[in-house]
Amino acid sequence: MSTGADDTTAQRLRLLQAEFLVHPQTGPGDGRSSRPTHAPAPVNLGVVDRIRAAVYEVEHHTRTAAPTAGPAPAEAARVYDWARQHTSHLATEQQNAREAIIYRQGLEHAIAAGDTDVVRKHPCPQCGCVGLYWREAAQRAVCINHYCTDDNGVSNMWELKRLAHDHISRKSAVARRAT
Numbered sequence: 049m050s051t052g053a054d055d056t057t058a059q060r061l062r063l064l065q066a067e068f069l070v071h072p073q074t075g076p077g078d079g080r081s082s083r084p085t086h087a088p089a090p091v092n093l094g095v096v097d098r099i100r101a102a103v104y105e106v107e108h109h110t111r112t113a114a115p116t117a118g119p120a121p122a123e124a125a126r127v128y129d130w131a132r133q134h135t136s137h138l139a140t141e142q143q144n145a146r147e148a149i150i151y152r153q154g155l156e157h158a159i160a161a162g163d164t165d166v167v168r169k170h171p172c173p174q175c176g177c178v179g180l181y182w183r184e185a186a187q188r189a190v191c192i193n194h195y196c197t198d199d200n201g202v203s204n205m206w207e208l209k210r211l212a213h214d215h216i217s218r219k220s221a222v223a224r225r226a227t
């Protein structure tokens with residue numbers, strides 16, 4: 049894979065943590081009481097679980113491929129570098145599988161932080177149109193092309209896993225052509 053490892057996923061994870069897991073600053077008190085004006089917002093447990101599951105997935109995948117990898121770093125966002133370090137000797141397909149997971153998690157972190165536009169730049173796997181949009185209820189990216197539908201006339205929808213797989217395959221093909 050490329051040497052300039054894409055650390056977007058780690059950045060997005062940090063952003064998600066900063067957005068949802070850090071207790072907001074308490075407002076100024078009224079001067080007579082030590083109680084803050086606003087109670088601190090509770091830590092968002094959904095996000096905690098989401099991050100934990102993401103780290104576990106990468107950790108598990110890495111250990112399966114490289115049983116001697118040792119402990120994963122304590123800081124969640126560093127798990128991606130750790131995974132790359134310990135699997136950089138593996139065959140291209142295995143590295144692509146790792147990158148597809150990391151890339152998908154980057155999309156998931158961004159969407160969890162409210163940035164659903166991240167799906168837009170991906171071409172539709174069916175028709176190649178660019179301009180997918182995120183449908184929260186379905187947890188899928190939907191094609192904007194009115195003619196791109198299934199047999200029932202429902203717009204084609206794609207899991208992030210599929211978009212990530214296609215993205216990494218394209219990147220890998222470009223890298224192969226360049227060498």
Ligand SMILES: [Zn+2]
Binds near residue numbers: 172175176191193204
């Ligand atoms: Zn389409």
